[in-house]
Amino acid sequence: MMMHWLNHQSQAFQSVLARMRQNIAATLMICLVIGVTMCLPSLFYLGLDGLSKLSNHLHQETEISVFLKLEASKNTVDEIDALLAKNSQIQAYHFVGKDEAWQQLKSKANNTANEVINQLEKNPLPDAFFIQAKSTDPEALEALRSELQNTPGVAQALLNADWAKRLASLLSLSKMLIIFISLLLAIVLLVIIGNTIRMQILTQKEEIEVSYLIGATHRFIRTPFLYAGLLYGLFGALLAILMMTGMVLAFNYAIASLSHLYNSDFQLPLMHSKLYLTLICTAMFIGLAGAYFAVTRTLEKIVKAQTSL
Amino acid sequence: MMMHWLNHQSQAFQSVLARMRQNIAATLMICLVIGVTMCLPSLFYLGLDGLSKLSNHLHQETEISVFLKLEASKNTVDEIDALLAKNSQIQAYHFVGKDEAWQQLKSKANNTANEVINQLEKNPLPDAFFIQAKSTDPEALEALRSELQNTPGVAQALLNADWAKRLASLLSLSKMLIIFISLLLAIVLLVIIGNTIRMQILTQKEEIEVSYLIGATHRFIRTPFLYAGLLYGLFGALLAILMMTGMVLAFNYAIASLSHLYNSDFQLPLMHSKLYLTLICTAMFIGLAGAYFAVTRTLEKIVKAQTSL
Amino acid sequence: MIQLDQVTKRYPSSDEVLKNVSLHIEAGELIYVTGHSGAGKSTLLKLIAATERPSSGTVLIANQNTSQLKPSAIPFLRRRFGLIFQDHKLLYDRNCFENVILPLHINGITGLEAAKRVRAALDKVGLLHKEKAMPITLSGGEQQRLAIARAVVSRPSILIADEPTGNLDASYAAEIMSIFHAFHQVGVTVIMATHDALSQHGAQNRVLHLTQGRLTEHKAQGLT
Amino acid sequence: MIQLDQVTKRYPSSDEVLKNVSLHIEAGELIYVTGHSGAGKSTLLKLIAATERPSSGTVLIANQNTSQLKPSAIPFLRRRFGLIFQDHKLLYDRNCFENVILPLHINGITGLEAAKRVRAALDKVGLLHKEKAMPITLSGGEQQRLAIARAVVSRPSILIADEPTGNLDASYAAEIMSIFHAFHQVGVTVIMATHDALSQHGAQNRVLHLTQGRLTEHKAQGLT
Numbered sequence A, B: 001m002m003m004h005w006l007n008h009q010s011q012a013f014q015s016v017l018a019r020m021r022q023n024i025a026a027t028l029m030i031c032l033v034i035g036v037t038m039c040l041p042s043l044f045y046l047g048l049d050g051l052s053k054l055s056n057h058l059h060q061e062t063e064i065s066v067f068l069k070l071e072a073s074k075n076t077v078d079e080i081d082a083l084l085a086k087n088s089q090i091q092a093y094h095f096v097g098k099d100e101a102w103q104q105l106k107s108k109a110n111n112t113a114n115e116v117i118n119q120l121e122k123n124p125l126p127d128a129f130f131i132q133a134k135s136t137d138p139e140a141l142e143a144l145r146s147e148l149q150n151t152p153g154v155a156q157a158l159l160n161a162d163w164a165k166r167l168a169s170l171l172s173l174s175k176m177l178i179i180f181i182s183l184l185l186a187i188v189l190l191v192i193i194g195n196t197i198r199m200q201i202l203t204q205k206e207e208i209e210v211s212y213l214i215g216a217t218h219r220f221i222r223t224p225f226l227y228a229g230l231l232y233g234l235f236g237a238l239l240a241i242l243m244m245t246g247m248v249l250a251f252n253y254a255i256a257s258l259s260h261l262y263n264s265d266f267q268l269p270l271m272h273s274k275l276y277l278t279l280i281c282t283a284m285f286i287g288l289a290g291a292y293f294a295v296t297r298t299l300e301k302i303v304k305a306q307t308s309l
Numbered sequence C, D: 001m002i003q004l005d006q007v008t009k010r011y012p013s014s015d016e017v018l019k020n021v022s023l024h025i026e027a028g029e030l031i032y033v034t035g036h037s038g039a040g041k042s043t044l045l046k047l048i049a050a051t052e053r054p055s056s057g058t059v060l061i062a063n064q065n066t067s068q069l070k071p072s073a074i075p076f077l078r079r080r081f082g083l084i085f086q087d088h089k090l091l092y093d094r095n096c097f098e099n100v101i102l103p104l105h106i107n108g109i110t111g112l113e114a115a116k117r118v119r120a121a122l123d124k125v126g127l128l129h130k131e132k133a134m135p136i137t138l139s140g141g142e143q144q145r146l147a148i149a150r151a152v153v154s155r156p157s158i159l160i161a162d163e164p165t166g167n168l169d170a171s172y173a174a175e176i177m178s179i180f181h182a183f184h185q186v187g188v189t190v191i192m193a194t195h196d197a198l199s200q201h202g203a204q205n206r207v208l209h210l211t212q213g214r215l216t217e218h219k220a221q222g223l224t
C-alpha cells in the first residue's frame, strides 16, 4: 500500500516534469509571470523596510531643543538631567553648557555675526539640552515638547517638527501605496496561477475525463496537478529571487548616493533569507491551492455531467 | 465583395461577443488581470506626475539668502536688484531691508532672545535678498549661489541646499524605480495577453484546424481572434481606468494631508483624458498584436504539419 | 451480476431514449446489443458502466445501486469494467504504450509487470510494432484496436464494447471478435453494441434489440 | 480532373504507406477505395484533398500540382471539396446548425440563404429535428450523418468520404449511400473509402483496392 502510494507519487511527479520539459517555452513564460508578480510586492517590502531604516537614520533631525532659564543653577541642570535620563520616550540627549555654547558661537560666527557678538558684554546664551525622541510621530513629539516645556527651570522647549511631520506623512503615504499595490498584485498573482492551472487542465481535460471514466480516483487525477502547481510556485519564486537580487544590486548604487546625504552607509541587504523563505513558501502554497481548486472544480463538473438525470 | 467582407466582419464580431458572454467569468477574470496590470504603471505615472508637481510646490524651500555688506548703500541695493531681475535662473525674489528685518526680529523674539536684542545698541542686521531659483538641481543651485556670492556688495550668499539635494535624490530614485517597475509590468502584460490569446486558441484549436481543412483562408480564421484581442484590451483598459479613479479618490485624501503641510491644495486629477486615451489605445494595440502573433503561430504550425513530406 | 429494473433514461432536452427497460445479465454471458442509429445502444451501455444514471428505475451492478453510489465509490466500481467507447477516447498527447498503461497505473500496477502486460495487450490487437507511435498517426482501424488493447489490459471481469468493429474491414473485425470470444471463454462477461458481424459467432448468444427505446430479446440467428 | 503520378507517401517515422501509385479520375466519376485497416485508404484520400503532400511523385488537381501550390492558394482549392473525415472532426462547442453552416460562412454565404441550405442538408441526413443539439449529445451514427451534412452543404464539385457508413446500421448506411449516389447523378465526383456496403450500388463503378500500399483496380462486383 505504502509502496503503491510512493510509486504513484514518483510517477506523477516524473510525468509532470516530462510535460514541463516538453513545453519548456510555455513553462518558462508561466514561471516568469509568477516570478515578476511575486517580485514586485517583495521589492516594495524591501523598499518599505529600507524607508523605515532610513527614517531611523533621520531620527537625529527630529530634535527637541530645551533652553533653560538664564538664571538656572547647577542644581536645576542636574535635576533636569536626571529627569531626562528617566524619560522613556527619549532616545538620547546631550547637554551644551552656556560657556561651551558661547565659545562655539564665537568660533563659528561669520563676519557679520562677529560684529554683533563682539558688541555683547556678557554671555547671553542659556544652558541647553538637545534631545532625540524615540518616536517620529508628530503628535507624540508635540506631547513630549509640552511636557518638557512645563518642567521647572525650563525657559523654552523648541520642536524642530517640520521635517518629522513631512517624513511621517511621506511614510504613511508610502505604506498606503504599498498596501494597495500589494493587494492588486495578490489578485493578479491568484488570477495568473489560477489561469495557468486552468489552461493546463484545459489541455488535459480529456485525460481527466478518460481517467475518471476508466476508474481513476479523484486523488489519482489530482496528484500531478498539485505537483505542477507546487513546481510553478517554486520556480516562480526562485526566478523572483533572482530578479530581486539583480534589482537590489542596481538600486544599492542609487540608494548609496541618497544615504550619503544622510551621513550613513545604508544599503539594501542582498541576502534576505527570511523574506526569501517566505516568498518560496507563499508561492508554493498559492500554486498548490490554485491547482487544488482548479482541478477540483473541473472534476466536479465532470462528475456532475455524469450524474445528471 | 464589400458586402461579403462586412458580413464576415460583423459575423466574426458577434461570434466573439457570444463566446465572451458564454464564458463570462473567464472573460471577466482576463479583463481584470489586464486591467490591474495596466493600472499599475498608470498609477506610477500619476504618482511621478504628482511628485514632480509637489516638487514645484517645494520650490520655495530651496531658497538662496543673499546678505549684503552692512555698509551697502541704497545704490548698491538697486544695482543688485536690477541684476537679479535680469537673471534667467531666478524664479522670484524679495527684498528685506535692514530696518524691516530689525522690526521683525524684535516682534518675533522670545524671552531669551529679547534680552540679547535689548542689549544691542544699534541694528546689527544687513539688507538681504531672498531668492527662489527655477531649478531644484543641487549643482545648478550651487552654481547660482557662487555667482551671487561674487557679486560686488554681497557679503554672503547662503544656500539652503540640504532639502533640495534630498528631494532631487528621492526624485531620481523614484524615477528609476518607476521605470524598472513599468518595464517589469510591460513584460507581465505582454505575457498575460499572449497567454490569454494562446489559451483562447487552445480551446479553439480544433475550430482553426477544421476551418483550415475545409477551405478557410488565414484571414477568415484570424479575424475573430483579432476582435477578441481588441476587446480584451478595451475592457481591460476600461477596468483599469475605473480602478484608477477609485484609487485616485482614495489617495487624494492621503495626499491632501501631505499637501497641507506644504501649504498647497495639491490633488491628483480625476479626469486625465490624455492618459486614459493612451491607456485604451495601448491596451487595444497590445491585444491586437498579441492575438495576431498567437494565431499566426498556430496557423503556421497547422500549415506546416500538412506540408511535411 | 447486472440487473436493470424498469429503467427509463431521458437526457436533458431529449425525449425518452430508453423506455421501461428491464434486463438481467449473469456473470460470464456474451451479449449483443443491436438497433438502429440513435436507438439507445450506447445509452444502455453507459447505464451499465455507471457513466450515466437512469432517470427512473434502478441499475444494480454486483448488487450495488448505481444511483445511490457515493461519488468516491464510483471509481472502484468502474475498475471492474473494460470500456471501449464508440469514439475511442484515446489520449492524443501520449503514445500508444502510454495510452494502454493508463488503466494499469490507475489500478496501481507499475514497473516491469505493467510493461509486460501492456505489450501483451498490444500484441493481441496487432499493434506491438506501433508501441511508440502517437495515436494521431494511426489509421482509423488501428485506433480502434488501440482502444481495445486499453480496455483489456487490466483484465476486467466485464467488457463493455460500443461498436468495436465499426471501422474495421471484415477480416480484422473477425479477428477482434475472436479476441472478445476468447475473453468470454475464460469467464469474462462481454456486452457489445454492434450493427453487423453477428454472423460468425452469434449463434448461441443473447441479442438485445432496441427499437425506439424499447427492448426486445432473442437468440442470435446470424443476421448479416 | 484528379491525377496521381507515381506517388509515394512516407510519413515521418513510418515505412512507405503508398508505393508508386498512379491514378486518373475524371470529373463525375464515383470511386470506391477499399483495403485492409492501415492499407493507406485515408492517406490516399488526404493526398487527393491536399491535406497531405506526396513524398515523391505528383498530385494534380484541376491541373494544379498540390506540392507546388502556394499556401495562400490552398484554401481556394479545398473549397472545391466536400470532406467527410473518418473521425468526423465536428466542433463540439457549437450546435449542429452552427457546425453545418461553417463551410457556407467560409464561402461567404450568410443570412437566410445560408440557413435555408443548412436546413436542407440536415433534412437530407435526417437530423433536422436535432438542429439545436450539441454534437456531443448525438449518437455515433448521428454524428456521422452530421459530418456528411457539413460536407454536402456547400455543394462541392468533389465529395471525398472516408468510411462514411462505418458507424451506421445497414438501413442508414443504404440511405447514406443513396445520398452519395444522388450527388453522383447530378455530376459530382465522389470518392469514398469503405470496407463494406459495396453490394447495392457498386456494380458499375471503379473500385481501387489497396494492398500494402500498392494499388490494384477493378470494377465492383458486389463484395460483401
Ligand SMILES: Nc1ncnc2c1ncn2[C@@H]1O[C@H](COP(=O)(O)OP(=O)(O)OP(=O)(O)O)[C@@H](O)[C@H]1O
Pocket: C011, C012, C013, C014, C017, C035, C036, C037, C038, C039, C040, C041, C042, C043, C044, C086, D136, D137, D138, D139, D140, D141, D142, D167
Ligand atoms: N448526452 C446526451 N444528451 C442529449 N441527448 C443524447 C445524449 N446522448 C445521446 N442522446 C440522444 O439519445 C439518443 C440515443 O443515443 P445513443 O448514443 O444511445 O444511440 P445509439 O443506439 O448508440 O446510436 P449509434 O448506433 O448511432 O451510436 C440519440 O437520439 C441521441 O441524440
Ligand SMILES: Nc1ncnc2c1ncn2[C@@H]1O[C@H](COP(=O)(O)OP(=O)(O)OP(=O)(O)O)[C@@H](O)[C@H]1O
Pocket: C136, C137, C138, C139, C140, C141, C142, C167, D011, D012, D013, D014, D017, D035, D036, D037, D038, D039, D040, D041, D042, D043, D044, D086
Ligand atoms: N500522420 C501519420 N504519421 C505517421 N504514420 C501515419 C500517419 N497517418 C497514418 N499513418 C500510418 O500509415 C498507415 C496507413 O494509414 P491510413 O490512415 O491511410 O490507413 P487506412 O487504410 O485509412 O486504415 P483504416 O481503414 O484503419 O482507417 C498506417 O499504418 C498508419 O499508422
Ligand SMILES: [Mg+2]
Pocket: C041, C042, C043, C086, C162, D139, D140, D141
Ligand atoms: Mg452509439
Ligand SMILES: [Mg+2]
Pocket: C139, C140, C141, D041, D042, D043, D086, D162
Ligand atoms: Mg482510414
